[in-house]
Amino acid sequence: MPGGKVALKHGAGGRAMRTLIEEVFLGLASPVDGIGLAALDDGAAIRVGNRWLVITTDSHVVHPIFFPGGDIGRLAVSGTVNDLAMMGATEPLAMTCAVILEEGFPREDLLRVRDSMLEASREAGAPIVTGDTKVMGHGEIDGIVINTAGVAITDRVVTDAGLRAGDRIILTGSVGDHGMAVMVSRHKLGIQGDLRSDVAPLNGLVRAALAAGGDDVVAMKDPTRGGLASVLHEMAGKANVGVLLDETAVPVTPEVRAACEVLGIDPLVVANEGKAVIGVRPGAADRVLAALRAHPLGLRAAIVGTAIASRPGQVVLDTGIGRRLLAESDGEPLPRIC
């Protein structure tokens, strides 16, 4: 850490953030009967009897707080529900909601955020049962920060480390929607387009995939900050396999593709908040895909890649013309100009 100070990149979801977590926060880890801090998975799973208690937490600081397709409230609920779902826990028991507000935050906006949280909570079947409220002085915090935590019980935990050579990799829909919608509404980039966040709770979708694939669903992760590239790197690294990704199979909406071309950004590194990456044994891939496509949130699901024995920890991208390595992005993608 240059100068011994935290920089913005330490929160961007890439290499710098992982380094910070490894250097600082892993020191908090202590042994648990289950999957704990050291696994750095989407959540933790603690054994209770012959079942698992899955628990996760997320803080949300997105700006602007209202963006096309969603807002910080919907994001706060969906993010936590999805982290539980990525561990295989698709029936959330309960959620918490802690809010820190800046003095001067408009009550009308707060009500709008609250309503959005309620709607998402109902969609997911995840009741919000307890919370906390704090107010800080004007300028001491930026608008609003929401932390949510969620708990669920499941018979089977799915980690992000279960890939084996030959497994197929399924993406539940188009990538880049959330990140591009937020980026374009945050910065004065001078482009207009129908870019909307995909933010949504995915537990219903994942439930369908698990019902179809059962134990053949071996790895799951949602491509939030850092995008698909980041998730594939993690899954490849933890399982010590390579991943071959077919770029031509990755769904991207025309709006996101155009915005990315104009701004010089790769959709594969852009954040998503309503998509999942699911690793499946080859024999089950088709039926899991069919189950996803039958669900409203999985209409554009596609098999986009395969785990391979060579190049462990690396992601090879087939562009349709030639092949190259897909790198992780180091931080927040910024529009490229000249």
Place this chain on the structure above:
Amino acid sequence: MASSSAGGFDELKFRDPERARALALALEREVDAAGRTISLMHVCGSHEQAIARFGLRAVFPRGLDVIMGPGCPVCVTDTPEVDEAVALAAQGARVCTYGDMLRLPGTVKSLADAQSDGGNVEVVYSVTQAVDLARQRPSEQVVFFASGFETTAVATAAAVLSGVPENFSVLSSHKYVPAAMDLVSELKETNIEGFLAAGHAATITGWGIFEPFAARTGKPVVVAGFEPLDVLAAVLELVRLVRAGRPEVMNCYPRCVSREGNGPALEKLWKVFDVVGGNWRGIARVPRGNLELRPEWNHLNARHRFQIDTASVGGASRNVLADQCICGSIMSGLARPSDCSLFGKECRPDTPVGACMVSSEGSCKIWHVYGGAPDLKEVA
């Protein structure tokens, strides 16, 4: 790129995998028939991007070397120029810059550092944004740190000619592409047999300017666009010209490039700018490498409007790692990013040591972003 191809410009036809395969095969046959390694050079960050992004190096035959020369305008911007911008920010001006220039190190600081230190530094995506900013803040001095080759300089010229407020000025760090090509043609160490010319710079200047170059060097020049088929076809054509010993200029980007170029843009460019000598980072003096505002525009030239105090931003700690940086050799096409001991370790996009890792047009940054060594011949 993706599966949704409904609508969209016909540019997608220039990504047609079948034609790409055919071109690649033809290229392989040509290079094999040559019976020696053929080295070609391009001088355009966007060409390196296209090659890396689409995995073209994995498609190029083994006997073909396509090397990037000094085609990154930010990478060749010298430290004193960055110091000028940093000093102006420290002196209270609002300095507007394209994003690529933000993290380029000066002698000690970059504009990003100046921003962290409380200076007013803004990233803009067009010169017009900087002009608008100046209009919105009449009591501030707004300085546009103008970087990029002539393709970008024409935009600066157009903005100046269409009228700017009194509190707006330009700190020009624009560079001139023909100088880049002259530079590399004089290098004896490399064995470059042909050149790919940058398609968008040529959209402005026209391809006619390469004729004296081809005649003088005895080497062919092919103007290339940026889609995969553009690059493959241009490289194939260049190899054929090299093999035939024909030092001619060939335009493989006729949809954007003509012989005379863009007349209105050139007229505006030369009304506002003149070619002057300057130092290019890592490469030393380049006689006709920079674009500076002509004397009649001194009133808009930040170097004339202000007493820029660069001494105050110099001094203090020097980056010791900089001694191991080989950006100069990389930009001259004498080394590859992967030859550098710092590449991917101490020198990464978030902790750049050299200029080539800072700019999105720099070969080190491109190689890093697109996966380290975009040269996959043996992929499972």
Place this chain on the structure above:
Amino acid sequence: MCLGVPGRVLSISDDGLSAQVDFFGVKKELRLDIVDVPVTVGDYVLNHVGFAIRRIPPEEVGETLALFDQILKEAAAGDLMAEDVRGEMAAGRPAPGHGSGRG
């Protein structure tokens, strides 16, 4: 030199200085100060840092693809002399004996 993206002109401002351009999914306003020829609605233009720098003649797309196919054909034929008769599609290459260098 960098990031030139083609789009289609949707509308032109009253003073003729700028245009709304469609990039097939997003729209952007471009300045028209330095485009090589006057543009009208429906034209394709190349964008660079917020300025249109070229009106792309629509027939050029087809012609460019034909050019590439011709290059392929000639490479296959191994007939280097065929280049001399390529004509308009090679957009101004000098005929042998003229222009630069050895022929």
